Amino acid sequence: MIIYGTALLAVCHLLGIFLGDLLGALIGVKTNVGGVGIAMILLICARLYMHKRGLMPQTTELGVTFWGAMYIPVVVAMAAQQNVVAALRGGPVALLAAMGALALCACTIALINRTEKPARSTASGPQAVATTA
Numbered sequence: 001m002i003i004y005g006t007a008l009l010a011v012c013h014l015l016g017i018f019l020g021d022l023l024g025a026l027i028g029v030k031t032n033v034g035g036v037g038i039a040m041i042l043l044i045c046a047r048l049y050m051h052k053r054g055l056m057p058q059t060t061e062l063g064v065t066f067w068g069a070m071y072i073p074v075v076v077a078m079a080a081q082q083n084v085v086a087a088l089r090g091g092p093v094a095l096l097a098a099m100g101a102l103a104l105c106a107c108t109i110a111l112i113n114r115t116e117k118p119a120r121s122t123a124s125g126p127q128a129v130a131t132t133a
Helices: 002-027 035-052 058-069 071-080 084-089 093-115
Strands: none
Touching: 002 035, 002 058, 035 058
C-alpha cells in the first residue's frame, strides 16, 4: 500500500530529526543540524535495502517515490524554520561548515568532470554554418 511508503518516510523523518538534534548538541549549536537531509538519506538507504530483498511491493514504492519527489519543497520549508542569525552567533561552526561544504562540492564536481570519459562524436570536428546575408 502507498501508506506504507509514507510510514517509512515518517520513521526516517523522526530518526533524522533525532540525529540532527544530537549532532547539533555535539557541535554546540542549539538547533537541528541536517535532520531533513539525514532523514532523506535514511529513506534512500531503507528503500534500497528493502528493494534488494523483495520487501517493498510496487504500491509501497509509489509512496516512497512520491516523497522522494517532494524532497526540494520539504528542504525549503524546513530551512525556512532555521534561525541562521542564532547559528552564526553561536560560533564560527556554521560558517566553517558552509565553506567546507562548498569546497567539498567543488572538488567533487571537478573530480567527476576529470574522470568522465568524453562522449564520442560522429562528426570529425565542429562544423561551421555558413550564412548568407
